[in-house]
Amino acid sequence: MTDRDKELLAELLLKWEELYQRGQDTPATELAKDHPDLADELARRIKVLKTVAWLDKPLDDDPPDADPPAITPHTPRTFTNRYRLDELIAEGGFAQVFRAYDTELQRTVAIKMPKPSRLESKESFQAEARRVARLKHDNIVPVYDVGLEGDICFIVTEYVEGGSLADRLGKGKPSRDEAIRWTGEIADALEYAHLNGVIHRDIKPGNILIGANGRAKLADFGIAQSANKTGQLAPSIGTLRYMSPEHLEGKPTDHRTDIYSLAVVLYELLTGHIPYSSSEPNVLRKEIVQGSPSSWPDTISGGLKTIIQRALNRSPHQRQASASQFAAEIRRASPPARVRRVTPWLIAGLLILPTVIVAGRFIAGRSDAPPAVSFNELMAVAKTNLLHKHFAEAEKGFTQALTLDPRNADVLKSRGFCRLNLEMPEEAIADLTQANQLDLTDPMTLKYRALAYANLRDFPKAINDYQTVARMMPEAGEIKQELASVYAVRSHERFENGQFAESADDMTEAILLAPESPVQYHRRGACYFHMGEYQKAYDDLTVAIGKEPNKPEHYDNRGQTLQRLERNDEAEADFKKARELKRQ
Amino acid sequence: MPVGSDTQLQGLIDLARTGDPRAKSLLLDHACERLLKLTRKMFQGYPGLRRWEATDDVFQNSLVRLHRALAEVDLESVRHFFNLAALQIRRELLDLKKRHFGPEGVGVHHHTDHQPADDAGGSLSRKADEPEDLSMWGEFHDRVGRLPDEQREVVNLLFYEGLTQEEASAILGISTRTLKRRWQEAKLQLHEELCDGSG
Numbered sequence: 001m002t003d004r005d006k007e008l009l010a011e012l013l014l015k016w017e018e019l020y021q022r023g024q025d026t027p028a029t030e031l032a033k034d035h036p037d038l039a040d041e042l043a044r045r046i047k048v049l050k051t052v053a054w055l056d057k058p059l060d061d062d063p064p065d066a067d068p069p070a071i072t073p074h075t076p077r078t079f080t081n082r083y084r085l086d087e088l089i090a091e092g093g094f095a096q097v098f099r100a101y102d103t104e105l106q107r108t109v110a111i112k113m114p115k116p117s118r119l120e121s122k123e124s125f126q127a128e129a130r131r132v133a134r135l136k137h138d139n140i141v142p143v144y145d146v147g148l149e150g151d152i153c154f155i156v157t158e159y160v161e162g163g164s165l166a167d168r169l170g171k172g173k174p175s176r177d178e179a180i181r182w183t184g185e186i187a188d189a190l191e192y193a194h195l196n197g198v199i200h201r202d203i204k205p206g207n208i209l210i211g212a213n214g215r216a217k218l219a220d221f222g223i224a225q226s227a228n229k230t231g232q233l234a235p236s237i238g239t240l241r242y243m244s245p246e247h248l249e250g251k252p253t254d255h256r257t258d259i260y261s262l263a264v265v266l267y268e269l270l271t272g273h274i275p276y277s278s279s280e281p282n283v284l285r286k287e288i289v290q291g292s293p294s295s296w297p298d299t300i301s302g303g304l305k306t307i308i309q310r311a312l313n314r315s316p317h318q319r320q321a322s323a324s325q326f327a328a329e330i331r332r333a334s335p336p337a338r339v340r341r342v343t344p345w346l347i348a349g350l351l352i353l354p355t356v357i358v359a360g361r362f363i364a365g366r367s368d369a370p371p372a373v374s375f376n377e378l379m380a381v382a383k384t385n386l387l388h389k390h391f392a393e394a395e396k397g398f399t400q401a402l403t404l405d406p407r408n409a410d411v412l413k414s415r416g417f418c419r420l421n422l423e424m425p426e427e428a429i430a431d432l433t434q435a436n437q438l439d440l441t442d443p444m445t446l447k448y449r450a451l452a453y454a455n456l457r458d459f460p461k462a463i464n465d466y467q468t469v470a471r472m473m474p475e476a477g478e479i480k481q482e483l484a485s486v487y488a489v490r491s492h493e494r495f496e497n498g499q500f501a502e503s504a505d506d507m508t509e510a511i512l513l514a515p516e517s518p519v520q521y522h523r524r525g526a527c528y529f530h531m532g533e534y535q536k537a538y539d540d541l542t543v544a545i546g547k548e549p550n551k552p553e554h555y556d557n558r559g560q561t562l563q564r565l566e567r568n569d570e571a572e573a574d575f576k577k578a579r580e581l582k583r584q
Numbered sequence: 585m586p587v588g589s590d591t592q593l594q595g596l597i598d599l600a601r602t603g604d605p606r607a608k609s610l611l612l613d614h615a616c617e618r619l620l621k622l623t624r625k626m627f628q629g630y631p632g633l634r635r636w637e638a639t640d641d642v643f644q645n646s647l648v649r650l651h652r653a654l655a656e657v658d659l660e661s662v663r664h665f666f667n668l669a670a671l672q673i674r675r676e677l678l679d680l681k682k683r684h685f686g687p688e689g690v691g692v693h694h695h696t697d698h699q700p701a702d703d704a705g706g707s708l709s710r711k712a713d714e715p716e717d718l719s720m721w722g723e724f725h726d727r728v729g730r731l732p733d734e735q736r737e738v739v740n741l742l743f744y745e746g747l748t749q750e751e752a753s754a755i756l757g758i759s760t761r762t763l764k765r766r767w768q769e770a771k772l773q774l775h776e777e778l779c780d781g782s783g
Contacts, residue, residue: 010765017764045772052771054714055743059621532606564606 001041008035012042017049078103079149083111083156090206099159102144109144110159112220113152122153129155135196139189141209141219157219161212164219165205169268175423179269180334182208182216186262187327189218194255194323201253203261204242205268241274245289245314256316259326263311266330270304271297275312290314290556291582295526298489303333314582375404379411386414391421409438413445416452425452443472447479450486459490484514491523500530518547522554529557534564552578597751600662611662612654615669618746622677626721663755666747670740674725681722720778727777735770738763 001009012031019026028043029036078084083100089110090097100111114125126146133143145156165182168174174182186208190200200207200218207220240248244260247253267275275293278284287293291314296305307329313319320326382397398415405411416431432449439445450465466483473479491506504527511520525540541558548554559574596614600607654669715721728739741752753763 010768013768014761014764017768048772048775049768052775055739055771055774059618059625059746 005038009038009042009045012038013045013049016042016046079111079152079154080147083109083154085111100156102156108159110141110157112155112157122148122151125153129153132198135193135198137189137192139185139215139217140193141217158217160209160217160219162210162214165208165210165216165265165269168210169205169272173272174269176270176334177423179266180330182210183262183266183269184327184331185216186218186265187259187323187330190255190258190262190323191327193218194258199253199255200258200261201247202242203258203265205265208265240284240288241276243288244316245291246316248285248288254316255323256319256321259311259319259323260316262323262326263308267293267300267308267312270300275308295492297492298485301333304330307333375401378404382414386418389421391418394418395422407438409435409442409445412438413442413448416445417448420448420452420455423455425455428452429456443469446472447482450482454486454489457493459486462486480513484510484517484520487513488520488523491527495523495527495530498530500527503527504531516547518544518551518554521547522557525557525561529561529564534561537561538565550581550584552581555581597662597755600665608665611665611669614745615654615673618669618744619673619676621746622673622744623680626677626680626715626718666745666755667737667740670744671729673744674729678722678725681718681725723778724774727774730777731770731773734766735773738766739770739774742767 012028012035016026016028016031028046029039032039032042079100082104083102085098085100087099088096089099096113098111098113100109101107102109126148129143129146133146136142141160142158143155144158147154147156173179186203190203193200200220202220203218207218209217209219211217242261242264244253244257247257264274275295276284276287277295278287291312293309293312296309300308307320307326311319311326320329378397378401382394382401385391385394385397395415395418398411398418401411402408402415412431412435416428416435419425419428419431429449429452432445432452435442436445436449446465447469450462450469453459453462453465463483463486466479466486470476470479470483487506487510491503491510494500494503494506504524507520507524507527510517511524514520521540521544525537525544528534528537528540538558538561541554541561544551545554545558555574555578559571559578562568562571562574596607596610600611654665654672657665657668715724728736728743731739737756738752741747741755742749747755749760749763749767753760756763758766
């Protein structure tokens with residue numbers, strides 16, 4: 001072939017490709033009509049380019065699973081002459097789940113069918129399913145039956161109507177009380193299963209179902225283990241998110257892998273996101289293996305934070321020893337979220353004032369008719385309930401007292417305080433606003449209202465109230481601390497929304513109010529990092545390290561910052577220090 | 585901060601051209617992301633291995649090695665970086681393949697439903713369709729490495745780095761038409777090499 005022929009062929013091939021990309025597959029003979037001697041070679045090359053067209057396709061972000069669906073149009077629609085498949089309700093990498101009808105017992109059931117290629121052994125799968133079927137617990141989805149239809153294994157379980165926790169999270173995070181209750185219920189189920197020698201190894205919101213009665217039930221119990229003889233599961237990205245470090249690294253796992261995963265679920269229920277910053281598998285994997293969540297939002301209170309941190313420890317030995325211990329700890333540490341910034345002296349303060357006033361009224365009116373006594377009794381009971389943090393009962397008592405004295409600022413303030421703790425911030429604000437109108441001199445009324453506004457994420461009003469309180473109580477250091485917390489919470493939200501400059505501004509306010517807190521510098525450093533202001537980030541993180549020299553997170557973040565500053569040796573030193581601290 | 589789309593990639597290239605120091609780390613993230621995607625593609629026919637690969641230290645080690653190799657490089661130009669990254673990615677993919685099907689390969693006993701494990705060394709010459717097994721992928725990456733410079737550079741940018749033809753031609757300083765031609769030549773050459781199966 002001459003050089004001229006090669007040149008011509010290349011040109012013709014480019015022309016063919018242009019037309020082909022526009023949907024015209026022009027025959028070589030037509031393209032080479034002026035050079036018929038090249039037509040055969042052109043046809044061959046066109047054929048080759050079609051063969052290697054896969055090189056032009058973009059790489060899928062998430063390639064479709066290579067498995068054929070377990071159910072095809074030829075799959076029987078009724079299994080073992082008993083179960084009628086009605087609707088595919090879920091499909092994952094491992095299996096399909098159908099809503100079905102048990103024609104014998106005349107009830108709706110769920111049928112799960114693992115994809116054949118994911119099963120190394122039908123026998124071991126069935127044996128495992130039978131073992132799980134023996135688990136009987138209120139918070140475990142019961143297995144009714146295990147069977148084989150042709151080559152397809154299937155498991156019949158209770159059909160839980162309420163959907164999964166993953167569905168629930170899709171609609172927004174649940175309340176704190178729900179989060180604690182559901183997590184506690186699943187921990188109860190795990191404790192029972194662990195005592196029976198079964199480890200779940202795939203705890204995630206998609207495997208937690210919420211029944212019509214609002215109770216959580218764990219599904220897929222232990223069944224996934226049978227998918228692979230080695231015990232290595234099929235971690236889709238979704239599952240990776242909840243996977244313990246030892247599981248991820250392929251090390252031996254025990255029941256504490258479930259505790260870790262459940263702690264990730266609890267974190268997600270409380271915050272709306274998992275404790276790691278990335279969903280990218282390679283980044284996520286690094287974060288999990290490092291064993292240290294990237295951030296701790298203020299929505300997780302101190303007590304719970306400690307418990308979850310422990311459960312998420314990289315070392316299983318450092319975690320809670322059992323699921324029941326984890327359940328007990330979170331239940332103990334789970335007073336309503338609104339209480340978390342309220343110190344005991346606040347309650348004490350609330351109790352003293354009404355007592356004095358009521359006693360005064362009682363004394364003043366002791367010769368009067370029964371209503372005065374009744375008011376006093378109501379208040380005494382309500383105060384006792386408040387002292388014991390029985391906010392619902394206390395709120396009722398104060399409401400009754402208000403029917404007798406509807407313009408009593410102290411009672412309104414007390415009821416507002418109860419409502420704040422009962423997660424009724426709007427109602428609390430109404431009470432506290434009225435109380436403030438009746439008595440403009442009580443800073444505590446405004447302080448509670450500031451908390452209520454903060455709970456509603458109405459930060460400007462919360463800040464305004466706190467600033468007023470700070471002017472009324474210039475010596476009260478705790479007010480500055482609380483105002484700093486409000487700025488910190490808003491800063492965190494802005495950070496989550498990618499408003500890094502605004503987030504940094506808030507954190508600056510927080511630092512001015514509470515300069516001793518290392519967390520604030522750490523947070524502002526993170527903002528600067530994302531703003532590309534690495535020197536400022538470095539400065540803040542250095543201050544954080546100075547204040548908290550044993551916290552590995554500070555070193556990790558400063559190390560990343562130093563990398564951006566291309567001070568790689570110093571970065572390495574920080575990473576090394578972080579690793580050392582984590583090992584301690 | 586991984587790069588997630590072509591639009592972002594273009595932004596990244598522009599950033600690098602302005603000399604912004606963030607560009608290098610973002611280009612590095614992009615290379616790691618491409619390694620992950622190419623690994624997934626290679627392992628598409630091996631659900632078991634793909635799962636394993638996505639979680640095991642072998643992939644993590646590849647990622648770390650790639651990171652280290654690229655982190656040490658000065659960002660002379662985007663073109664230089666992309667070529668180097670593609671070379672490293674190719675090496676890592678070949679290494680992954682070797683680890684699975686070498687004598688000590690951890691995946692030596694794994695196989696697809698249709699491909700017996702003892703066939704791992706052969707079957708190259710069957711066709712130049714998208715490689716179906718790791719052995720064929722290994723051969724593919726190896727053959728790319730042996731292409732003439734001009735062709736290999738185009739494969740680097742389009743296939744390994746995932747650039748559009750417009751982005752690649754701009755980086756190489758050639759017309760899109762010239763780039764298309766080199767790309768066609770590279771594909772024809774690869775097909776010939778793979779189908780002949782000769783060294």
